[in-house]
Amino acid sequence: MSIVNELTRRNFMKKTGQGLLAAGAFESLLKPASAQLHVPDPPGKKLGWAIVGLGSLSINQILPAFAKCEKSKVVAFVSGHPDKANKLALRYGVNKKNIYNYQNYDSIKDNPDVDVIYIVLPNGMHAEYTVRGLQAGKHVLCEKPMANTPAECQQMVDAGRKADRKLMIAYRCRYEPFNREAIRISQSGDLGPTQMILADAGFKAGDPSQWRLNKQLAGGGSMMDIGIYALNATRYLTGQEPTEVNAMIYSTPGDPRFKEVEEHVNFQLRFPSGILANCSSSYGYFHQSHFRVMG
Structure with a gap:
């Protein structure tokens, strides 16, 4: 068969x-x-962002993060290096007509694709480019610290009010989940009333020619750049503003990195409730980024 x-x-x-x-x-x-x-759901309208300054922070952190954004997209660059801007434009799909330099930056007012400008420049350039961006009719997100002086900060605020545009400083820490929980615990009294806070922020600065070590561009040394993380941690953990401050600075003699700016800062704060804070900031010690709350 x-x-x-x-x-x-x-x-x-x-x-x-x-x-x-x-x-x-x-x-x-x-x-x-x-x-x-x-x-x-579809993301809906995405806000168009112009990135001003294409340094390490923009290239390694900010631009890659836009790939995960639901409500934002990169549409323009402002840079003094056209070769770098053109290369990044190819990577992130930015139209070449939306690449600006620092001279024609003001013409961004005529670009309807740009809703928000992100200032990612050295500290000493924050005020000028924030004010110019607001005058161009765009909302502005500016990197921390806001500016080198209180007078420059006020100029930025006034420009935002006059233009009726939003101005925000890109200080993210108080919005991060772990920090929000630390704030809740510290202010809830679950561990008893807070008595003292220790906070340290710093890293070892390398190249003496970098802008962070230039007084005009940076506005100061480690305190302006990294020490504000320690300072702001004490403010948001307590929910208070300090009433007393004292500090000491020290820079290694003969170190070419610290001809213009300070290396180490140690500072103490007293808050209205009696909480004391001891903080440090440094461009000289190994990377530190932490705080401790003692109840």
């Missing part, structure tokens, strides 16, 4: 039934999964 003849009608029906049963079982397994599948 041939192999074909062995496939009788009975065997055919039996094998077909088994196949249909298996298919049915597989389909029943899929139904709950498909029923639970959540299809995300």
Whole structure:
């Protein structure tokens, strides 16, 4: 008997039934999964951002993060290095007509694609480019610290009010989940009333020619750049503003990095509730970024 003849009608029906049963079982397994599948909504209109300054922070952190943004997209660059800007434009899909330099920056007012300007420049340039951006009719997010002097900060605030545009400083820490929980614990009294806070922020600065070590561009040394993390940690953990401050600075003699700015700062704060804080800031010690609350 041939192999074909062995496939009788009975065997055919039996094998077909088994196949249909298996298919049915597989389909029943899929139904709950498909029923639970959540299809995300379209993002809607995305705000267009112009990035001013294409240094390490922009290239390594800010621009890659836009890939995950639901409500924002990069549409323009402002840079003094056209080769760098053109290369990044190819990577992030920025139209070449939306690449500006520092001389024609003001013409960004005529670009309807740009809703918000992000200032990612050395501290000493924050005020000028924030004010010019606001005068161009754009909202501005400026990197920390806001500016080198209180007078420059006020100029930025006044420009925002006059233009009726938003101005925000890119200080993220108080919005991060772990810090928000630390704030809640510190202010809730769950661990008893807070008595003292220790906070340290710093890293070892390398190249003596970097802008962070230039007084005009940086406005100061480690305190202006990294020490504000320690200072602001004490403010948001307590929910208070200090009433007393004292500090000491020290720079290694003969170190070419610290001809213009300070290396170490140690400072103490007293808050209205009696909480004391001891903080440090440094461009000389190994990377530190932490705080401790003692109740």
